[in-house]
Amino acid sequence: MSKKITIKEVAHKVGLSITAVSQILNGKGARFSEGNIKKVFAARDELHYVPSLAARNLSNKTDVTIGVLVPAISNPFFSEFLQSIENYSDPKTHVMMIGLDGDRGQLYSAIEGLLSQGIDGLIVAVAVDGYPEVNALLKENLIPYIVLDQNNTKDSDFIAADDFHGGQLAAQYLCSLGHEKISIVAANSEATTYNLTVRLNGFLETCRDSGIKKENIQIIKTQFTKHGGQKTAAAIIAFRPTAIFTLSDELAIGVLGGLNDYGFKVPDDFSLIGYDDTDYAEFMNPKLTTIRQPIPLLAKYALEMLKNRMINPKIKEQIRTVDVELIIRDSCKKR
Amino acid sequence: MSKKITIKEVAHKVGLSITAVSQILNGKGARFSEGNIKKVFAARDELHYVPSLAARNLSNKTDVTIGVLVPAISNPFFSEFLQSIENYSDPKTHVMMIGLDGDRGQLYSAIEGLLSQGIDGLIVAVAVDGYPEVNALLKENLIPYIVLDQNNTKDSDFIAADDFHGGQLAAQYLCSLGHEKISIVAANSEATTYNLTVRLNGFLETCRDSGIKKENIQIIKTQFTKHGGQKTAAAIIAFRPTAIFTLSDELAIGVLGGLNDYGFKVPDDFSLIGYDDTDYAEFMNPKLTTIRQPIPLLAKYALEMLKNRMINPKIKEQIRTVDVELIIRDSCKKR
Numbered sequence: 223m224s225k226k227i228t229i230k231e232v233a234h235k236v237g238l239s240i241t242a243v244s245q246i247l248n249g250k251g252a253r254f255s256e257g258n259i260k261k262v263f264a265a266r267d268e269l270h271y272v273p274s275l276a277a278r279n280l281s282n283k284t285d286v287t288i289g290v291l292v293p294a295i296s297n298p299f300f301s302e303f304l305q306s307i308e309n310y311s312d313p314k315t316h317v318m319m320i321g322l323d324g325d326r327g328q329l330y331s332a333i334e335g336l337l338s339q340g341i342d343g344l345i346v347a348v349a350v351d352g353y354p355e356v357n358a359l360l361k362e363n364l365i366p367y368i369v370l371d372q373n374n375t376k377d378s379d380f381i382a383a384d385d386f387h388g389g390q391l392a393a394q395y396l397c398s399l400g401h402e403k404i405s406i407v408a409a410n411s412e413a414t415t416y417n418l419t420v421r422l423n424g425f426l427e428t429c430r431d432s433g434i435k436k437e438n439i440q441i442i443k444t445q446f447t448k449h450g451g452q453k454t455a456a457a458i459i460a461f462r463p464t465a466i467f468t469l470s471d472e473l474a475i476g477v478l479g480g481l482n483d484y485g486f487k488v489p490d491d492f493s494l495i496g497y498d499d500t501d502y503a504e505f506m507n508p509k510l511t512t513i514r515q516p517i518p519l520l521a522k523y524a525l526e527m528l529k530n531r532m533i534n535p536k537i538k539e540q541i542r543t544v545d546v547e548l549i550i551r552d553s554c555k556k557r
Numbered sequence: 558m559s560k561k562i563t564i565k566e567v568a569h570k571v572g573l574s575i576t577a578v579s580q581i582l583n584g585k586g587a588r589f590s591e592g593n594i595k596k597v598f599a600a601r602d603e604l605h606y607v608p609s610l611a612a613r614n615l616s617n618k619t620d621v622t623i624g625v626l627v628p629a630i631s632n633p634f635f636s637e638f639l640q641s642i643e644n645y646s647d648p649k650t651h652v653m654m655i656g657l658d659g660d661r662g663q664l665y666s667a668i669e670g671l672l673s674q675g676i677d678g679l680i681v682a683v684a685v686d687g688y689p690e691v692n693a694l695l696k697e698n699l700i701p702y703i704v705l706d707q708n709n710t711k712d713s714d715f716i717a718a719d720d721f722h723g724g725q726l727a728a729q730y731l732c733s734l735g736h737e738k739i740s741i742v743a744a745n746s747e748a749t750t751y752n753l754t755v756r757l758n759g760f761l762e763t764c765r766d767s768g769i770k771k772e773n774i775q776i777i778k779t780q781f782t783k784h785g786g787q788k789t790a791a792a793i794i795a796f797r798p799t800a801i802f803t804l805s806d807e808l809a810i811g812v813l814g815g816l817n818d819y820g821f822k823v824p825d826d827f828s829l830i831g832y833d834d835t836d837y838a839e840f841m842n843p844k845l846t847t848i849r850q851p852i853p854l855l856a857k858y859a860l861e862m863l864k865n866r867m868i869n870p871k872i873k874e875q876i877r878t879v880d881v882e883l884i885i886r887d888s889c890k891k892r
Contacts, residue, residue: 305629319652476840
């Protein structure tokens with residue numbers, strides 16, 4: 223049985239460190255002298271060194287790199303998600319994050335870039351519906367990946383919070399307080415995603431079932447940011463609802479700021495309920511009533527499912543849904 | 558003149574795509590069949606293919622990967638910094654981010670991990686003072702790197718906002734409003750950094766020069782988070798200052814929440830000034846007066862300086878300081 227040549231032998235032959243040899247062989251060694259670079263490639267060819275792919279894949283001893291693609295790093299839902307992914311990663315798992323800053327036009331090139339960097343798996347938290355070329359890219363490259371909060375029709379592994387139930391909980395709570403005229407602040411077409419639509423539908427169906435008339439519901443679409451929420455204040459005030467549901471805490475924080483600018487008070491003038499329970503919710507004035515998404519759990523499961531898929535690409539489709547929870551604080555009151 | 562063998566020839570010879578060959582040669586091709594993997598390595602040896610390091614380094618045509626290390630992704634100063642780094646990166650520059658979530662014990666292994674992934678350059682926004690082994694690791698690996706907001710004694714490229722001036726501006730403003738008894742909320746020893754110390758010194762020296770007595774200054778050290786700030790409310794109330802300076806907006810948001818919990822109002826009971834001007838400042842109630850750090854500019858310059866260093870490792874040490882600005886909103890008033 224011939225002994226397999228490892229990078230150690232190559233390093234020994236040329237008298238450089240394993241890290242240096244690895245970097246040179248991976249095309250990342252431009253800072254080393256030309257002489258050393260040539261020596262390393264000569265030794266590699268002479269020894270017929272082949273990186274140990276099997277060892278890399280079957281044990282946890284070597285490093286893996288996971289790509290995580292989010293719509294915007296500076297949205298606290300995603301920054302908390304990213305931080306949780308890091309916290310749950312073992313030291314040999316490296317996380318490569320890309321935030322698109324709302325520009326989904328960058329989606330294809332971002333994934334292509336991650337693939338060219340040789341990631342071992344990918345978590346996609348950006349909607350890829352309507353981007354068939356992105357789906358094709360993922361399938362073609364046989365890369366293990368998992369999608370977060372998206373339309374589950376693409377036969378890929380899938381994790382989501384129960385958005386329909388979240389919408390229901392928000393509507394039930396407002397109805398239980400006697401509200402019958404409600405403004406909803408949602409994402410505009412550039413920012414909306416499948417799960418936001420489900421969330422909205424959960425809310426709307428529950429309102430309808432509770433007997434709220436269609437003409438007493440206002441839906442305002444805006445940028446999915448604090449400033450986007452802030453800009454809707456005038457339209458809300460003109461509609462004169464008694465309660466407001468925003469599809470995210472970021473939107474709620476914006477709406478709160480916008481209403482304050484006009485001299486209106488929450489919850490005295492309007493009740494307000496958000497969505498996400500990012501860690502700003504309890505620091506608002508008033509403290510924000512909201513629907514809590516279990517962000518650390520979403521991150522933990524996403525990592526687990528991706529690892530399952532990386533270890534065994536042939537397992538059947540994994541689907542996991544986590545539940546959400548109503549968090550009552552101070553921003554809603556009885557009508 | 559013999560023609561240089563490129564990856565295209567290797568791909569052509571084996572009948573696979575360039576991406577596939579690149580992934581296999583970089584040890585990331587475990588999902589391809591063993592037959593294809595063997596064919597690729599055989600073709601590589603036969604053709605004596607060597608990745609074009611010079612081309613990679615001297616032109617912008619090939620991809621580069623930059624590592625960015627921050628203390629915590631979920632701190633908005635750093636999430637905005639990371640998003641700005643992404644926004645200023647060209648499509649061929651990939652950004653690999655790591656957030657330590659406050660655990661500086663992970664510093665060495667995080668950098669080691671980034672190095673083993675073959676990054677081409679590194680932006681270190683975590684204090685490496687007092688971690689000589691980290692400095693040694695960076696120097697030993699000859700990796701181009703730049704430090705943000707740190708002690709500038711390590712002969713490395715260095716970018717910082719003018720923290721001393723920021724501290725001065727905050728103190729001058731509070732003194733101009735007639736405040737003579739002030740609480741300062743600072744980071745505890747696990748979280749403090751060189752630049753936070755400079756910021757504090759700028760504030761303290763200005764207070765002293767304005768004739769504020771030492772016994773009228775309270776310094777409280779806490780975790781560098783919203784919850785850390787919130788916990789200081791009782792100590793602040795007991796000291797009975799007329800104004801509060803926090804070393805970050807996150808701390809200010811926490812202090813505001815804590816004071817609200819005790820029924821105290823800003824600015825009627827206490828004036829409050831923060832630091833950073835993250836995008837939450839203007840959405841607080843009251844809107845937060847603060848010192849603005851030019852986060853996008855810091856990111857832009859950090860990238861530029863790192864690229865300079867990557868193109869020419871021999872240029873002399875680069876040092877750049879950007880100025881900060883007082884942003885007056887509604888959280889301070891005359892004593």
